[in-house]
Amino acid sequence: MRILALVSDAFGGHGGIAKFNRDLLSALCGQAEAEKVVAVPRLIPEPPGKLPDKLEFVTDGVGGKFRFARAVLKAARANPKPQLILCGHINLLPVAFLARFFCGAPVALVIHGIDAWLPTSSRLVNWLAGKVDAVIAVSHFTQKNFLTWAEPKRAQSYILPNCVDLGQFTPGPKNPALLQRYGLAGRKVLLTVARLSATERYKGVDEVLEALPQLAREIPDIAYLIAGDGADRARLEEKAASLGLRGRAVFAGKVAHAELVDHFRLADAFVMPGRGEGFGIVYLEALACGVPVLASQVDASGEVVAGCPQAVAVNPDQPEELLAGLRQVLTLPRGIVTDHVRQFSTEHFNRRCAEIIIVLAAKKR
Secondary structure (H helix, E strand, C coil): EEEEEECCCCCCCCHHHHHHHHHHHHHHHCCCCCCCEEEEEECCCCCCCCCCCCCCCCCCCCCHHHHHHHHHHHCCCCCCCEEEEEEEEEEHHHHHHHHHHHHHCEEEECCCCCCCCCCCCCCHHHHCCCCCEEEEEEEEHHHHHHHHHCCCCCEEEEEECEEEEECCCCCCCCCHHHHHCCCCCCEEEEECCCCCCCCCCCCCCHHHHHHHHHHHHHCEEEEEEEEECCHHHHHHHHHHHHHHCCCCCEEEECCHHHHHHHHHCCCEEEEHHHHCCCCCCCHHHHHHCCCCCCEEECHHHHHHHHHHHEEECCHHHHHHHHHHHHHCCCCCCCCCCHHHHHCCCCHHHHHHHHHHHHHHCCCCC
């Protein structure tokens, strides 16, 4: 079985989608049935590092839409031709269908979150979304929203949740050096790990900042560590200052991957009560580190933590409910990893992926 995967980024990329793509490509390459997996990324921000066996990671497509399309078509016309096309982002559908024209393989669209909840700005992309042969969604929430508007008539739909490496993300003590770096020694710490983008103000950071003055009156040693960077950081810093949160709201900036686990372990609670998460791998990473989680009832993060005794889900549009949720999550114990988290292990992901891909590879156009 030969698979052609079109992805925004993967190895050498950042963020949840890049991580999902790395896990997906690794799972595919680990299957005995997979002869070869050819992945064409749009972006490779950093060196990709060690790649899985059986993976051909094509770098010729980086540098623009034309280069990307040319690299994909070259892979689609190879001999032998791909038997399955995985389209890793809805905006890549035009190139995916162009590849299908040349190789005849079915197209499976992978959808992640808010980008697929509503019709896109492209009529062509929206039309092609109704023509895909299969849909792989990371959550039921994302699946439902997509199917409501796209209505692909012949597509089978599957759920493939994100996974967390339980060997890497584990409970542990608070790192004294990081406590000193951020001035958090002896304090109760709330943590958010997120990209601070002006186009992604749905993470719940604003709402937590607004709740913090009242929470501080009840818990004087409370602090809020915000790990991440982006164009919206300056606005958030100004907002924190206007709320009288200097020294209480701490902006860590971009965190190196090597320090990520230790940053999770700083927290007494991970809080990201947003409105736009299609899944949210950071909730699993926090829970795997034994950190209680505050999630949202209005996006897919509530689905991720549903039934987990170490998590609370609230409506971020209700300030009193959010404040009560913050109080509650801070009463939950640290250091406990539940069976709920283990169902999102890499092993479970690989097994789910194998089941889906075997079915898709047998599909005929």
